[in-house]
Amino acid sequence: MTAGLLAGAAFVSLWGWADFGGETLGLWVSDAGSALVNAAAAAVILTVAFGYARGEAVRRRWMLVGLGVSAFAIGDVIWTVLEAGMGLSPWPSLADIFYLSEYGFLFAAILGAGLAYRSFVDVRGPVLISSAVGIALVSVGLASFTRPYVWADAELGLAAKALATAYPVLDAALLVVPAVFVALVIRNLGTGRLAWPWWAMVLAAILLGTADTAYYALDATGIAIPGAAWSLIDSGWMGAHAVMAFAAMLARDVERV
Amino acid sequence: MRLGSSPDAGGGMGIAEVTRGVLEPYVGHVVADTCVRATALSCGKTADTLDIADLEVLGNSVRRLLAPIAPSSTVDALIEKIGREAT
Numbered sequence: 303m304t305a306g307l308l309a310g311a312a313f314v315s316l317w318g319w320a321d322f323g324g325e326t327l328g329l330w331v332s333d334a335g336s337a338l339v340n341a342a343a344a345a346v347i348l349t350v351a352f353g354y355a356r357g358e359a360v361r362r363r364w365m366l367v368g369l370g371v372s373a374f375a376i377g378d379v380i381w382t383v384l385e386a387g388m389g390l391s392p393w394p395s396l397a398d399i400f401y402l403s404e405y406g407f408l409f410a411a412i413l414g415a416g417l418a419y420r421s422f423v424d425v426r427g428p429v430l431i432s433s434a435v436g437i438a439l440v441s442v443g444l445a446s447f448t449r450p451y452v453w454a455d456a457e458l459g460l461a462a463k464a465l466a467t468a469y470p471v472l473d474a475a476l477l478v479v480p481a482v483f484v485a486l487v488i489r490n491l492g493t494g495r496l497a498w499p500w501w502a503m504v505l506a507a508i509l510l511g512t513a514d515t516a517y518y519a520l521d522a523t524g525i526a527i528p529g530a531a532w533s534l535i536d537s538g539w540m541g542a543h544a545v546m547a548f549a550a551m552l553a554r555d556v557e558r559v
Numbered sequence: 560m561r562l563g564s565s566p567d568a569g570g571g572m573g574i575a576e577v578t579r580g581v582l583e584p585y586v587g588h589v590v591a592d593t594c595v596r597a598t599a600l601s602c603g604k605t606a607d608t609l610d611i612a613d614l615e616v617l618g619n620s621v622r623r624l625l626a627p628i629a630p631s632s633t634v635d636a637l638i639e640k641i642g643r644e645a646t
Contacts, residue, residue: 359627418627422590492587496629556585557629559636
């Protein structure tokens with residue numbers, strides 16, 4: 303299943319890179335393809351979540367991950383309708399509300415996974431270190447490209463400026479911070495296989511945050527990069543969600559006794 | 560007497576050692592050891608002196624401690640495995 307999702311992501315990215323079939327078809331493949339891959343990942347994760355009994359802590363966490371990826375997929379559908387279907391600019395738009403809501407769901411899920419171990423390890427150190435990493439990333443991001451490029455751009459409207467600031471800030475605060483936190487917590491627990499899915503979630507969160515931040519940084523600064531590099535960044539979102547689906551399926555595997 | 564063994568453990572490994580052995584591959588040594596020590600504390604014993612009679616308390620401790628990190632079906636299966644290997 304994960305291989306299928308990754309193959310789908312690769313197909314969509316390669317199509318965009320090769321510019322096969324003209325601009326209109328390329329737009330449909332890129333937008334609708336991304337929506338399909340992300341929706342499939344959400345379906346996998348929600349199926350895993352519903353497989354747990356009601357009231358289980360693990361069910362709640364995978365449900366949150368599934369809802370987050372579903373929100374992103376809904377954002378993709380809206381983006382597709384606006385851009386490929388109606389020929390409108392999809393940014394900023396209603397899609398951003400769904401894209402942004404993914405951060406909240408993932409933050410709650412990943413942070414919850416780390417806090418679940420608070421009976422076993424002291425989580426104060428990981429909280430402090432991950433918070434420091436988040437503050438450093440947000441500070442560097444705001445100082446190095448948001449202020450000089452986004453807020454100085456007279457052509458951008460207020461909503462676009464707010465969104466171009468919010469995405470990278472939330473990438474650091476709501477994805478990287480909990481990812482670093484949970485990594486530091488489970489690193490201290492030895493080699494228990496029940497933690498393996500959360501290592502995969504750490505990878506997915508960092509992949510998602512990196513793709514997102516790279517996209518907004520390059521877009522804001524206007525630095526020219528080859529089309530293949532854009533396709534690679536574009537595939538980061540789909541790849542991250544495919545890894546999340548893999549993490550959910552891995553959770554079911556490692557829980558077998 | 561080996562560390563962690565008990566004269567009541569059927570001549571094999573003690574409950575503490577069995578529990579660590581069963582839980583560690585799933586939850587790592589820190590969590591496994593915490594489960595054993597929490598059980599010993601509940602029974603007013605040390606980890607080394609836990610025995611078959613403490614299996615029920617052990618099961619309750621493991622259920623309570625692992626509930627946030629593992630589904631109940633997995634925890635039940637692990638407790639059952641501990642019981643099988645300890646007796």
